[in-house]
Amino acid sequence: MNWSLNGKSVLITGGTGSLGHKLVENIFLKYPQINRLVIYSRDEQKQFQMSQIFPHTKYRAIRYFIGDIRDYNRLKTALEGIDTVIHAAAMKHVDIAEYNPMECIKTNIIGAENLIRACLETDVENVVALSTDKAAAPINLYGASKLASDKLFIAANNIKGNRDIKFSVVRYGNVMGSNGSVIPFFLKKKAEGYLPITDxxxxxxNISLKDGCEMVLHALEHAWGGELFIPKIPSYSIMEMAKAIAPDIEHRIIGIRPGEKLHEEMITASDSFNTYDLGQYYTILPQIPNWDPSEYTDRFKAKPVEVGFNYNSGTNEEFLNANELRKLIIEHVDQTLVLPE
Structure with missing residues (x-):
């Protein structure tokens, strides 16, 4: 029998974000018989706006649930009757996290622990948490908090006892066109006559919202519990992105921001000992799995990467040029401003 979300009850934390919108769109398209799809987030205005796009009158399974992942009791109430959770809620702006460190920790670490505890106390069966490339060898608090979150979700498989539940993680790079990302920022800044370039x-x-959603659904279907999935995706130079969006205006170097890296990593050399190539994705297996690793590698034809392998945006084998980026922007990014011809 093929895996499906039809008949399932799904909750998405942070579901009013860019990825949440795309997940809802894809889930209703692929699984029209889903039992319930709960959007759990703390911003009533974003929920109101989302409900205009996905109204309950048309999408009978959708529910909008105001709540904060910092609030364990509210979270546990929201999880009643839920069997599948996609954890997308996070405080993700690097500079804001640096200025408000405890707020970042409360959301990204304590919120993750709250969700794990609430899932273990209810009937949830499958949890996928979203990570970030900034969690690999982090140099900023956002990345460090997401690394801690990843560790919590992976270790949750060790304390589930005889409960029928699994926890896994997906990690990917910058989502093309997501809120706060460089593309909408550049599209707005070009009207001012120059683009600010950090370095x-x-x-x-680079990954599209569509491919990010596909990866989440892949993890829901195939995870055994404890894996950290990483996609094989291209890189881009910030200068090529600037050429794609505004080739004919000044590109002004302003200096790298606090907590920012020149290049992003998704797999470090230290991770290579537990990293396997699955074909479309890489996976970092848990150091203490509660299943037989040899059975896993046989089942998925997983091949170990070379010791010392690292997956870095600066040394990636595939790079997108300005023309390729332009086509992707037109295809995947909501066009509030028109790209130049």
Whole structure:
């Protein structure tokens, strides 16, 4: 029998974000018989706006639940009758996290622990948590908090006892066109006559919202519990992105921001001992799995990477040029401003 979300009850934390919107769209398209799809977030205005796009009158399974992952009791109430959780809630702006460190910790670490405890106390069966490339060898608090969150979700498989539940993590790079990302920022700044560039050498991984959603659904279907999935995706230079969006205006170097890296990593050399190539994805297996690793590698034809392997946006094998980026922006990014011809 093929895996499906039809008949399931799903809760998405932080569901009013860019990825949440795309997940809801994809889930209703692929699984029209889903039993319930709960959007759990703390911003009533964003929930109101989302309800105009996905109204209950048309999408009978959708529910909008105001709540904060910092609030364990509210979270536990929201999880009643839920069997599948996608954890997308996070405080993710690097500079804001540096200025408000405890607020970042409360959301990204304590919130993650609250969700794990609440899932273990209810009938949840499958949890996928979203990570970030900044969690690999972190140099800022956001990355460090997400690394801690990743560790909590992976270790949760060791304390589930005889409960029928599994926890896994997906980690990927910058989502093209997501709230707060460089593309909408550049599209708005070009109207001012110049683009601010932090450092001309900077590179980033790139993934579309659609591919991010597909990866989450892949983890829901295939995870055994404790894996950290990483996609094979291209990189881009910040200068190529600037050329794609505004080639004919000044590109002004302003200096790298606090807590920012020149290049992002998703797999460090230290991770390589537990990293396997699955074909479309890499996976970092838990150091203490509660299943047989040899059975896992046989089942998925997983091949170990070379010791010392690292997956870095600056040394990636595939890079997107300005023309390729332009096509992707037109295809995947909501066009509030028109790209130049």
């Amino acid at each position: 001309a050498r900077m590179t980033r991984f």
